[in-house]
Amino acid sequence: MWLISTLLFIGILGLLAYLDTKKPKNYPPGPKWLPILGSALEVYKYRKKTGTLSLATNELAKKYGPVLGLRIGKDRIVFAYGFEAIREFLLKEELSGRPQGPFYELRTWGKRRGIMLTDEDFWQEQRRFVLRHLREFGFGSRNMSSLIEEEAEIMVNHIKKKIEDNHGWCEIRIDRLFGIHILNTLWTMMAGTRYSPEDKELKNLQIVLTELFANIDMGGTLFSHFPFLRYVAPEFSGYNMYIKTHMGIWKLLNEELRKHKETYNPEDLRDFMDVYLKMLDSPEKNETFTETQLLAICLDLFMAGSETTSKSLGYCFLYLLLNPQIQKKAQEEIDRVVGTDRLPCLNDRPQMQYTECIVLESLRMFTGRGFSIPHRALKDTTLQGYFIPKDTMLIATFNGTLLSDDSGWPEPEVFKPERFVKDEKIYKPENYLPFGIGRHRCMGETLAKANIFLITSSLLQNFNFSIPPGTPPPSTLSRDGATPGPQPFKAIVTLRQ
Template sequence: MWLVLLLFVIILGLFVYYDTKKPKNFPPGPPWVPVLGSALHVNRLRKQTGYLYRATAELANCYGPVVGLRVGKDRQVVLCGYEAIKEMLSREEFDGRPQGLFYETRTWGKRRGVLLTDEEFWQEQRRFVLRHLKEFGFGRRTMAELVEEEARQLVQAFQKRLEGFQNAGVVMSMHNAFGVYVLNTLWSILAGIRFSHSDLELKKLQGLLTELFANIDMVGCLFSQFPVLRFLAPEFSGYKQFLYIHQRVWHYLKAELDKHKATFQPAELRDFMDAYLKILMSDQKKSSFSESQLLAICMDMFMAGSETTTKSLGFCFLYLLLYPDVQRRAQAEIDAVVGRERLPSLSDRPKMPYMEAIVLESVRMFMGRTFSIPHRALKDTELQGYHIPKDTMVICNFNGTLMNKDIWGDPDVFRPDRFIDSQGSIFIPDQYTPFGFGKHRCMGETLAKSNVFLFTASLLQNFNFSIPPSSLPPTTEAVDGVTPSPKPFHALVTPRAVD
């Protein structure tokens, strides 16, 4: 009996020792406890600060810009400094994407798509996606026409809401006013269709996605860090909801793909889906091309492609409410450059530096609350002098660069002038990195910035936005999640008088 007990104590001691032992020269961070790693410490900080990005920023204040963690089974390194972020994003050793349950469940057991794949598979698919997105609109006249049409539709929707209330104006919900219009600019290129703002199925899907993004993190979620919980507590761990929402999106996209297949004409390619179908029907197709990969690409774009732009617009109008002087100055520039006889166009953009600065500042305010898409070390390597073992997840906390007082001086103030130099031209500091570096620079950067610019300029040309009477100013605190969003807020929208 005593021998069995002694053996148990020895085995338990060895387990505790090896399970809490950090790799040699691993980045500093909170101590690890058995099974949980540093999860309890991070979770406590998250509750204290309200956000995961603030929790890891607090850790960076204690341990430096490179913080080493272990959450459940996952070894993680969080980067909170510009030099560390730039080095990581510039080196091929960190070009991997995380592996495991969370990243495979979303695409039915295999990593697919372009956001969370890596190495040769990712390179092949990314080349194809970029080439054909450009062919059907990205960075071309077609894209400008698509964005301008959605801006026109958005203005008309606001005008319709104001019918009969011209003098008093209408109080409108603003944090979620842009989703369908942003999605349409992307989906027109991908699938050649635009959604109606009254599409009930789309509204249900967007509601589910909002719920999903509020309950997972860029580093995963409970069932990915403690996989056994998907069996023991599928609802508590988020596994059941995660599976259900991705299944709904998958079926929605599959229905559109089936329509494309039924009407496909190889000599008349209508959109990105058709271009991909042509490859699938070719004898020379490579192994990385498949129908499930096409659906995964569309799902990446559907879920992530519009999410960040929509939230950037939400933060933009939140701060325009709080800084009416910025709103007035933007309207003065719009009136001087465009006038009131036509809507703004993307060709006006080079002549409107203040509006461009508002775009940059809005993106900074949003992305300063976010993490990058996770990377994975493809081999044992070093970063900023620390040892990073193979398969460690490495992620950037953009709060450390975009909301850093040493860089911006007053990062919590919405001040577009910070991006305008003494000659009145746009000036972008090196530390402004919301879209990443190099090969992993965001594919949708051009479309995203075009959307924020034109939607904002078109609405400001035609309407004033103010805090509703008898209402408190909206909070700048966000809803935590994979990409934080503004808390629900409203604006009194009134038409601008025509001189």
């Protein structure tokens, strides 16, 4: 009897293991699935070989095709590679959902909240409200230019003070230079708050946030793919870091909300937080409007708004260091159009074609190393003829449209702003998709491009940036993670004569 029970148990385990390796019929091609692990070992092997998940998925896509089907732990994940696959994916209504599960819900107190990782009617209503009312405080308007110009001036004066204190030059960690300033341009509209570039608490929080983004993927992390690790190995699986980082941001946001509630006046709305508090008191509000949702919106914009733009600026100045002739050409244009008596403004942009092309090329270098925010199949559907089961996660890998050898860009690894000029006008090819397309196109596109243009032009107008003497040129290899970022690097900054 004991022998029969044991054999039966082993047989059931074997059957379950076999079923765990079976792919849905006509599922996109990819590596074999192992029991429990799925494709995890194969992805890890390619990731270790290439250095980043972006390059790993590129290698796998070249082997299996532009629609790459994987399973990591419990999660089915499909990567779209190349323009045609990405365009169909991002424009298809059935693929416009957002992922579910603890990884995406723990960040917002165990519920699906915010606007970055929600979908369908809830997302539409909240996104519409956010955009409409942020515009009242400058988002996408002329006032936005003024906000960024003020922040650029603060940034310029802050660096000038460092140079003065150091008798003519200073050395700056460029990959950490922009975070607080970028956050301020958004946070002034959100909460009427501007942080000092020397705010130690916020600087530490942004450093921790950058480390978190370097240790998770756009599709999750160990504890999301293998949920039991959250309990048996919380440190190793990344769970502890994930919660600790979010606790720091929650603390900051709750304190900001507390201050607003103490000084809130419905007749004098100062910023987006005040507008949302007024809606919470309104008889017109429905169940999607809650205090938790307000905090989740702030969390989304705090994390996404500063992280991506800061890293784009990091790549911008990395390549300006490596290409001093580009830096000089931009400075000549700034001198000709703006002069030295004032800082650049957005009204100068039409006359500053080369500087605008630097912005476009910087975004290509950033986005070409990264991924879209994950989507979820809302129902069984297809992509490029392959079957996509309901609740499958889908991610666009932008390297194939922006930075790889088969992307269609001449010399894709070379920083060439002039590639965006055709017939003396700025030209953007169809496969230039740094902000995505479709319903989930990045809502921060206007602010991000304005930030990069004004901060880059203001800094180049006033300073020269060079590689520190005696040090090798900074590497163009990226830090892996949810969003790509340059390796840590420094620059010598001097005043322009």
